[in-house]
Amino acid sequence: MKQYIAERYRRFESGLSLDTEALRRYDDVIDLSIGDTDFTTDRRIIEAAFADAASGYTHYGDPKGDPELIEAICQAWQEDFGQAVRAEEVLITASSCMGMAQVMLGLIDPGDEVLVFSPYFSVYRQQIELAGGKAVEVATRQENGWRPQREDILAALTDRTKALIVNTPSNPTGAAYPQETLEMLAELACRHDLIAVADEIYTRYLFDGPFVPLRTLPGMAERTVTLNSFSKNFMMTGWRVGCIIAHPDLIRVFQHVGNGMTYTAPSISQRAAIRALSLREEIADIYIRQYRERVLYAADRIARIHGLSLYRPRGTFYLFPGLEGQKTDDKAFCARLLDCAHLLVTPGSAFGQAGRGHFRIAATVSMDKLIEAMDRLERVFED
Ligand SMILES: Cc1ncc(COP(=O)(O)O)c(C=O)c1O
Structure with a gap:
């Protein structure tokens, strides 16, 4: 075979x-x-989804995502991080695994390089390679708290480097980058014209918060693609629902990619996500x-x-x-x-x-x- x-x-x-x-x-x-x-x-989330399914949320939904969920995400982002996010900057995905595949397929040309801070969530490699890109590992070390170092990133940059993936808090190390590391990453992304793909799916698991999203740093709203998911923050791994926050021009492409694969995230899961957000604290x-x-x-x-x-x-x-x-x-x-x-x-x-x-x-x-x-x-x- x-x-x-x-x-x-x-x-x-x-x-x-x-x-x-x-x-x-x-x-x-x-x-x-x-x-x-x-x-x-949580039972309240399951019950809300069940009631919505019974009332007819069993069909294909809006190809960009349930408008009520998008609105709830924009509102939560404003409340939690003090940054305005517009509806056209949000796309609902069938999980962040799916979202990352959409992002890589939407951004990466064959031969483009994507920096990943090793150790890293190993699925990234597959998602990068599926798009024809090359995953370039930038080693981090335990003695530095698993934080990427500026000189290691500079040594890995080439004229094919297009993006870097930033996952904090991090699977598998449990590291969370302090403000100065986020600022260093933002400065390098701006200076070298890179897209920062921020996998922020463990935001609520930061033990000594508050969490600072990469796109809230100066100059980063334009060049950050944020991946979020209801899987871990809301104990909803099996519902397969998440979102991408990015510039509307990029969102349109990621939507196009996703529409060809799953069309939308499951309607019922999106209804569950609306209830989940209201219960986040x-x-x-x-x-x-x-x-x-x-x-x-x-x-x-x-x-x-x-x-x-x-x-x-x-x-x-x-x-x-x-x-x-x-x-x-x-x-x-x-x-x-x-x-x-x-x-x-x-x-x-x-x-x-x-x-x-x-x-x-x-x-x-x-x-x-x-x-x-x-x-x-x-x-x-x-x-
Ligand atoms: C860092 C990281 N990103 C993405 C994912 C995938 O999450 P989702 O369930 O939203 O696909 C995981 C799951 O373990 C993860 O640890």
Whole structure:
């Protein structure tokens, strides 16, 4: 069958899919590999969507997105970040994965280069390459709090560099860039005429906020493409709904790309998103607060384990410990962790070159399970 497969997919490797075989191997595996919230969507959101579906929101919607949702997004942006966003600057997408694919297909010509700060959400590479672009990894380091450094970015720039992807708070490291890093990125984007693609899907998971969107920095509204999603901020991963905020000329292109793929985001999910936005403070307080507690608990435990190093996360539900002085590589370590401790985690190298020697823990299990997982992890390093 291989001869029928498109050249670009003949040698693909997927690092992030759920390892169901590993889960079946032992009956007491604690799965710390899932980047999905373990909470079901708040009942009030489900009920609002159900009522709207029953009243007829079961059809194709407006190809740009439900106008009520777009209006709610503009209003929330103004209230939360003090910046006016016009309806023509917003496009509803069927998730930010889909949104990023639309953005790359809309912006990138074959051979264009896109900077990604490694370790990075590895799906970016596929989205860039699908558009014929080249993902250029700019390494970040734990000792710098996983923040990109100006000199590393300058060294990676070429005359084909068209865009850079900025993901803060960051999957997989849990890093969140301080104001000076955002300003440095904005200054470089303006000076080198780059589009900044801001993947801001964990905004409400910033532990020591407030969150500052890249497009609110001077000169950045014009050249930032912001990706937002209801997946993580609202415990709505399965609803597949998000949005892009960008210049109307770019929005028209991204809409064209998306209309050819899914036409629109699901109508019912867009109705759910309207209700979700109205509950955003409560959702953060009920659910996201618990992730903060879990992540900081796990960070305290890991900090006491000899043999592991850790950047203390400032956001998200991930931790990204480093294997200090371990002879094994991260993939071998994760395989051993599964066999010895029945813990499933993700090898750091799945997130790019700079992730080597690390592994990702997603604190997407209950506190009881997390305590048990940390006990098991500790024992591995005592042996
Ligand atoms: C940084 C980052 N961007 C995008 C996504 C995809 O989110 P969505 O569910 O909106 O497609 C994820 C999911 O884990 C992520 O961690």
